[in-house]
Amino acid sequence: xxxxxxRRLAQAVGVLLAVGFIAFSLFTYIGDPINxxxxxxxxxxxREELRRKLGLDDSPPLQFARFIGxxxxxRFGLSYRTSDPVGRLILERLPATLELSLCAAIFAVxxxxxxxxxxxxxxxxxxxxxxxxxxxxxxxxxxxxxxxxLILFFAVILNVLPSFGRGDTVKFGWWTSGFFTWSGxxxxxxxxxxxxxxxxxxxxxxxxxxxxxxxxxxxIKFARARGLSNRAINxxxxxxxxxxxxxxxxxxxxxAIIAFAIVTETVFAWPGMGQLFVQSVQFGDIPVMxxxxxxxxxxxxxxxxxxxxxxxxxxxxxxGMGAAAAGRH
Amino acid sequence: xxxxxxxxxLLEVRNLRVEFPTRRGTLVAVDDVSFSISPGEVLGVxxxxxxxxxxxxxxxxxxxxxxxxxxxxxVVLEGERIDNLPYERMRRIRGARIGAIFQDPLTSLNxxxxxxxxxxxxxxTHLPLxxxxxxxxxxxxxxxxxxxxxxxxxxxxxxxxxxxxxxRVVIALALCxxxxxxxxDEPTTALDVSIQAxxxxxxxxxxxxxxxxVMLVTHDMGVIAETxxxxxxxxxxxxxxxxxxxxxxxxxxxxxxxxxxxxIPSLGVRTERLTQIDGAMPRLTAIPRGCAFNPRCPDAGQRxxxxxxxxxxxxxxxxxxxxxxxxxxxxxxxxxTANA
Ligand SMILES: Nc1ncnc2c1ncn2[C@@H]1O[C@H](COP(=O)(O)OP(=O)(O)OP(=O)(O)O)[C@@H](O)[C@H]1O
Ligand code: SF4
Ligand SMILES: [Mg+2]
Numbered sequence: 014x015x016x017x018x019x020r021r022l023a024q025a026v027g028v029l030l031a032v033g034f035i036a037f038s039l040f041t042y043i044g045d046p047i048n049x050x051x052x053x054x055x056x057x058x059x060r061e062e063l064r065r066k067l068g069l070d071d072s073p074p075l076q077f078a079r080f081i082g083x084x085x086x087x088r089f090g091l092s093y094r095t096s097d098p099v100g101r102l103i104l105e106r107l108p109a110t111l112e113l114s115l116c117a118a119i120f121a122v123x124x125x126x127x128x129x130x131x132x133x134x135x136x137x138x139x140x141x142x143x144x145x146x147x148x149x150x151x152x153x154x155x156x157x158x159x160x161x162x163l164i165l166f167f168a169v170i171l172n173v174l175p176s177f178g179r180g181d182t183v184k185f186g187w188w189t190s191g192f193f194t195w196s197g198x199x200x201x202x203x204x205x206x207x208x209x210x211x212x213x214x215x216x217x218x219x220x221x222x223x224x225x226x227x228x229x230x231x232x233i234k235f236a237r238a239r240g241l242s243n244r245a246i247n248x249x250x251x252x253x254x255x256x257x258x259x260x261x262x263x264x265x266x267x268x269a270i271i272a273f274a275i276v277t278e279t280v281f282a283w284p285g286m287g288q289l290f291v292q293s294v295q296f297g298d299i300p301v302m303x304x305x306x307x308x309x310x311x312x313x314x315x316x317x318x319x320x321x322x323x324x325x326x327x328x329x330x331x332x333g334m335g336a337a338a339a340g341r342h
Numbered sequence: 343x344x345x346x347x348x349x350x351x352l353l354e355v356r357n358l359r360v361e362f363p364t365r366r367g368t369l370v371a372v373d374d375v376s377f378s379i380s381p382g383e384v385l386g387v388x389x390x391x392x393x394x395x396x397x398x399x400x401x402x403x404x405x406x407x408x409x410x411x412x413x414x415x416x417v418v419l420e421g422e423r424i425d426n427l428p429y430e431r432m433r434r435i436r437g438a439r440i441g442a443i444f445q446d447p448l449t450s451l452n453x454x455x456x457x458x459x460x461x462x463x464x465x466x467t468h469l470p471l472x473x474x475x476x477x478x479x480x481x482x483x484x485x486x487x488x489x490x491x492x493x494x495x496x497x498x499x500x501x502x503x504x505x506x507x508x509x510r511v512v513i514a515l516a517l518c519x520x521x522x523x524x525x526x527d528e529p530t531t532a533l534d535v536s537i538q539a540x541x542x543x544x545x546x547x548x549x550x551x552x553x554x555x556v557m558l559v560t561h562d563m564g565v566i567a568e569t570x571x572x573x574x575x576x577x578x579x580x581x582x583x584x585x586x587x588x589x590x591x592x593x594x595x596x597x598x599x600x601x602x603x604x605x606i607p608s609l610g611v612r613t614e615r616l617t618q619i620d621g622a623m624p625r626l627t628a629i630p631r632g633c634a635f636n637p638r639c640p641d642a643g644q645r646x647x648x649x650x651x652x653x654x655x656x657x658x659x660x661x662x663x664x665x666x667x668x669x670x671x672x673x674x675x676x677x678x679t680a681n682a
Contacts, residue, residue, distance in 0.1 A: 230449065231444060231446055231449035231450050232449060232450055232451055232452045232453075234405065234444065235442070235444055235450040235451070235512070235515075236452070237405055237433075237436070238403060238405060238436055238437065238441070238442035238444070238516075239436070239437040239441075239442075239464045239467070239515060239516075239518070240433050240434060240435070240436035240437025240438055240464070240467055240468060240519075241433075241437075241463065241464065241467055242433070242467065243433075245463060245467075249463075250452050250455075253454050254452070254453075254454060327454065328453075328454060329453070329454060329456070329499040329501070330453060330499070330501050
């Protein structure tokens with residue numbers, strides 16, 4: 014098991030290095046950062062001077078090593094756009110995105126799993142059929158459209174929920190939270206639904222099909238023959254056996270939620286990292302883009318590690334076996 | 343001697359009928375089946391694949407899978423009718439008074455829970471025992487079914503056991519609450535030949551010790567001859583013959599049973615298999631009029647294609663065959679010869 018964790022850690026570092034390389038390439042191959050920093054009328058000498066000062070005349074491997082070293086300690090340089098330290102810019106935006114993603118994930122898992130269990134246990138009931146049909150809409154509608162429709166209905170027509178921004182926030186050190194004010198909580202509702210709806214339908218449909226499959230297995234039939242209660246069979250035996258695929262997908266989707274927050278944040282003018290990223294793309298603000306890429310891939314990698322560890326908790330067949338057997342697929 | 347042959351029956355199945363509604367009409371998979379099992383008795387049930395053996399067992403334990411349903415008849419356990427009980431009341435009978443063992447021990451156990459947990463939850467479902475007492479009972483049961491090192495094995499997971507060992511665990515699970523009857527549907531078919539005899543011997547020993555009756559569904563005539571007190575032979579959803587094991591195996595009355603018994607290679611004796619039955623059992627959608635066996639029957643007469651025989655006394659056994667009726671099978675059939 015230790016060997017397995019070490020191997021996964023090594024893979025995680027590999028992934029982060031690869032993303033780091035892509036981010037680094039942005040600097041080197043997409044435009045000249047010097048052009049982005051200086052005015053039209055700066056002289057050649059001044060440009061060379063700046064280039065030397067920033068270490069841009071060093072060999073690429075050296076520059077890459079320095080980039081990774083800086084990134085690992087949270088130094089991403091200065092934003093081309095605002096000349097602020099990128100680390101600080103991102104940190105300011107991080108709480109907004111993480112709180113939104115957390116709410117969206119709770120919405121998606123907290124509703125998706127029970128709905129999936131219900132539709133899986135009673136596939137012929139009309140509510141299950143209706144849910145199944147509605148979930149198709151959730152899967153096929155683009156996020157921005159859902160967001161706009163929600164805004165139209167709840168903000169414009171009913172005028173009960175805000176259509177943009179985070180509302181009032183409370184500061185805890187560098188962290189700003191919308192969880193502690195009424196307006197902050199209200200502001201979270203529509204964006205969370207928009208961001209989580211796709212994942213909710215995905216999780217619901219996955220749990221449903223897994224439940225249907227598990228309910229047909231011999232050990233469920235045998236559990237019935239042993240006279241166990243429906244509760245014990247449905248939740249103790251059946252649901253637990255659906256968990257491995259559900260954990261996999263949920264983990265992946267959690268990463269996707271953080272990444273896809275870009276669209277939702279744009280629709281709701283949500284002051285998070287996604288919005289920052291969109292602004293950076295418009296301005297060609299490569300340090301911010303690079304930092305965002307690295308951070309999101311870091312989240313992905315961490316979530317994947319947690320998913321892998323959860324497998325061990327859920328499935329005894331993986332425990333005590335060689336790490337080779339523990340891989341997914 | 344048949345144990346308990348003079349007592350009130352433990353289980354009575356009367357005119358059981360199992361149907362599947364389908365788009366093209368209703369399939370009758372079990373038709374007018376009646377038999378009884380006495381306390382402590384082992385009833386073997388044999389017949390070709392698709393004869394309705396498993397469905398009969400499933401109907402008794404109340405676990406027919408929809409759309410299959412009991413469309414007629416009754417199942418009576420210790421004087422109480424159980425086929426029409428609400429789900430929750432039947433659930434309390436399953437595991438407590440009727441245990442079940444299925445074919446495949448590899449898939450009968452939940453892979454994610456230790457066998458101890460599965461035993462304890464079954465014990466506590468049916469018996470008012472504390473967690474510690476239930477665990478002790480689980481260990482005792484494992485010892486009883488011959489699992490070495492039961493004290494440590496109780497915490498192991500199904501994948502850590504071999505197929506034979508897993509079937510022992512399944513038997514322990516069926517015995518958790520000391521049921522009066524166990525329905526065992528081909529309990530050894532999925533196992534290694536070398537293990538099959540051990541499991542059957544174990545089942546036989548445990549049931550004798552506990553006074554548990556068994557409905558033993560199997561394809562293996564050797565197992566039947568070894569284990570059963572009486573045998574029921576099923577054909578196309580109906581009982582063809584039922585009687586004491588010795589008479590059915592050695593001295594069958596029904597032409598189908600004779601063919602079936604003739605096709606067992608007896609140990610050490612090279613048989614010429616003269617009695618092999620040609621043809622196959624009819625599909626449920628095309629069961630012939632009269633006796634369902636008539637297209638394959640060497641003794642069939644005209645009456646066999648017109649009227650359906652019910653079970654009637656035939657020597658020591660009871661057989662569904664006009665040969666044993668006072669008016670016989672009627673005039674011989676004019677059949678076109680095979681391979682004409
Ligand atoms: N869901 C279903 N729909 C329609 N027919 C079914 C269904 N389930 C079973 N049957 C039919 O019922 C008949 C009896 O099935 P059953 O499983 O009892 O046979 P069996 O005697 O146990 O055979 P085997 O020796 O292969 O286990 C079969 O012909 C089968 O085709
Ligand atoms: S009733 Fe007729 S066809 Fe059926 S088994 Fe007896 S002799 Fe054969
Ligand atoms: Mg069967």
